Amino acid sequence: MQLVTIDDIRAAAQRIRSHVLRTPLVPAPWGDPERPLWVKPESLQAIGAFKVRGAFNALTAVRERSGSITDVVAYSSGNHAQAVAYAAATFGLRAHIVMPEETPEVKVAATRAHGARVVLCGAGQREAVAADVAADTGGVMIPPFDHPDIIAGQGTIGLEIVDDLPEVATVLVPVSGGGLASGIGVAIKALCPRAVVLGVEPELAADAAEGLRTGERVDWSVSLRNRTVADGLRSQPSELTFAHLRQVLDGMLTVTEDDILSAVREFAQRGHLVAEPSGAVALAAYRQHTTPPGPTVxxxxxxxxxxxLLAQALA
Amino acid sequence: MQLVTIDDIRAAAQRIRSHVLRTPLVPAPWGDPERPLWVKPESLQAIGAFKVRGAFNALTAVRERSGSITDVVAYSSGNHAQAVAYAAATFGLRAHIVMPEETPEVKVAATRAHGARVVLCGAGQREAVAADVAADTGGVMIPPFDHPDIIAGQGTIGLEIVDDLPEVATVLVPVSGGGLASGIGVAIKALCPRAVVLGVEPELAADAAEGLRTGERVDWSVSLRNRTVADGLRSQPSELTFAHLRQVLDGMLTVTEDDILSAVREFAQRGHLVAEPSGAVALAAYRQHTTPPGPTVxxxxxxxxxxxLLAQALA
Structure with a gap:
């Protein structure tokens, strides 16, 4: 299986640069002195999540390869949906987004606000429903993680980390479908081979941790994975992303539901940043595990x- | 009276560059299409506010001029206190910080966490108490706004805005003692003379708005100014900052207490940024007033x- 390379990620950085915020690496002096802390706040992207990076790279790459397209289709628990809707609107394309019924209302509304058509479906049905929508509309499918263009787009975060902090020792990355951790891992291992890259999952959706421990992808049922409050971390790696994670991750850490909500609170109170539960697991792992010494992102x-939910986490 | 110049601000930018976060200008697609919106999130600075810019510039400039110093003194309703404490700790200096008794506990604790000695005092007493502390300790006073080094430090925000968005049409800036608006105004008017710079105050502490309307500084009593929830906007301009504001501001806008809490909510929900009430007045003014068309910061x-309070604003 061919893995994404640092050159793919560099090409992605060129493609997306005028569409995506170059986020700062924010020093967090409220971290542990042995493990000085930096935050990469992808929450500041236009749709509130890193997913715009992969979406703009994939859409731009499809247009380069296929010429003119009119419709795009995506399935997503939320942030990828908004990212594809936003990128499609930027290029004047129609977007059809398939979302599971349990998606938080804030994400459904935000997707519609970008002019996309939203198709709700039952849990576990979204890939099949999206394939139907693509067949009906002739739309190009933009998958949430299982594609080299998506992985390369998310990997641009790793390039920026190394630019801003060449002495980085540890990077903690949330893992769901694994596109983000795959891309960042490829970039970090290519440019800072001594840095440690750790994936983080909720205990309640720790399929990738189990799979990497045993060396084989494992399937957890949708109902098991849906137990976590981290609604963006309920997917599991594909063959493609699992192959990347085996290659680039130094390990996996898991965190409890309480750890996650404490990290949401810490981000708000100390970092002045609003994190969704899925966005807070890396900080939760930093607090709950003895990660290696040295500069940590x-x-x-x-x-x-x-x-x-944010108000509840603050109480 | 000699006003701060763009060269002073450029010199400040050189002095503070290794100590202060170069904040991004974050596009906010949730703004009004006629007035595309950008946010300059100074909340991401190490102490959670822009005040580090002035504090590092003033401390560095004092050390350049006076050689070795050992103690610094400041009085502040909060963020300047933390900024001086943080900058002093960076340089290994002792900090003595005078704070009014009604200062939110979160700000007192944060100031102590930087190793500073905190001296609490009654409302309206802080300048006198700080002068006593300076006399007792031989410490150098770092005023919160009434000094050219402070104004020049805060003005570095204006340089960064113009670098990132040369076509800026309107800049909305909170006004309290006026150091921030003075510095940003000098930078914007020097580099983008056609851009409109508007100050923003709470209605309940609108002394600068009244003063600029009548052309004369006015005094509002401490008890009047202390009515607003925006505890960082309860100071009033000095002769020095008032002279700058008359020169560089195109006008003043005021906002209600409800407008302010709505803007805190909007920042959290749409921008994923935690704003204190004082930090949210510029967005409140953007929402409540018909500001000029064009790119707006x-x-x-x-x-x-x-x-x-954040949880309450979210409810």
Whole structure:
């Protein structure tokens, strides 16, 4: 299986540069002195999450390869949906987005606000429904993680980390479908081979941790994975992303539901950043595990949290 | 009276560059299409507010002029206190910080966490108490706004805005003692003379708006100014900052207490940024007033809000 390369990621960085925020690496002096902390706040992207990077890279690459297209289709628990809707609107394309019924209302509304058509479906049905929609509309499918263009787009975060902090020792990355961790891992291992890259999952959706421990992808049922409050971390790696994770991750850490909500609170109170639960797991792992000493980066992957849940985490 | 110049601000930018975050200008597609919106999130600075810019510039300039110093003194309703404490700790100096008793606990604790000695005092007493502390300790006073080094430090925000968005049409800036608006105004008017710079105050502490309307500085009593929830906007301009504001501001806007809390909510929900009430007035003004068309920047000046108040704004 061919893995994404640092050159693919560099090409992605060129493609997306005028569409995506070059996020700062924010020093967090409230971290542990042995493990000085930096935050990469992808929550500041236009749609509130890193997913715009992969979406713009994939859409631009499809247009380069296929010439003119009119419709795009995506399935997503939320942030990828908004990212594809936003990127499609930027290029004047029609977007059809398939979302599971349990998606937080804030994410459904945000997707519609970008002019996309939203098709709701039952849990576990979204890939099949999206394939039907693509057949009906002739739209190009933009998958949430299982594609080299998506992985390369998310990997641009790794390039920026190394530019800003060449002495980085540890990077903590949320893992769901694994596109983000695959891309960042490829970039970090190519440019800073001594740095440690650790994936983070909720205990309640720790399929990738189990799979990497045993060396084989494992399937957890949708109902098991849907137990976590981190609604963006309920997917599991594909063959493609699992192959990347085996190659580039130094390990996996897991965190509890309480750890996640504490990290949401810490981001708000100390970092002045709004994180959704999925976006807070890397900080949760930093707090709950003895990660290696040295400069440490946590990826704050997204900020689309229901106001009520944020208020509850602050109480 | 000699005003701060663009060269002073450029010199400040050189002095503070290794100590202060170069904040991004974050596009906010949730703004009004006629007035495309960008946010300058100074809440991401190490102490959660822009005040580090002035504090590092003033401390560095004092050390350049006076050689070795050992103690610094400041009085502040909060964010300047933390900024001086943080900058002093960076340089290994002792900091003595005078704060009014009504300062939110989160700001007192944060100031002590930087190793500073905190001296609490009654409302309206802080300048006198700080002068006593300076006399007792031989410390150098770092005023919160009434000094050219402070104004020049805050003005570095204006340089960064013009670098990132040369076509800026309007800049909305909170006004309290006026150091921030003075510095940003000098930079914007020097580099983008056609851009409109508007100051923003709470209605309940609108002394600068009244003063600029009548052409004379006015005094509002401390008890009047202390009515606003925006605890960082309860100071009033000095002769020095008032002279700058008359020169560089195109006008003043005022906002209600409800407008301010709505803007705190909007920053959290749409921008994924935690703003304190004082930090949210520029967005409140953008929403409540018909500001000029064209690219618009709101300064999010700080994020140090009590979690309970943030939770209340989200409800």
């Amino acid at each position: 946590v990826i704050l992957s997204g900020g689309n949290i229901e106001p009520r | 709101v300064i999010l000046s700080g994020g140090n809000i009590e979690p309970r």
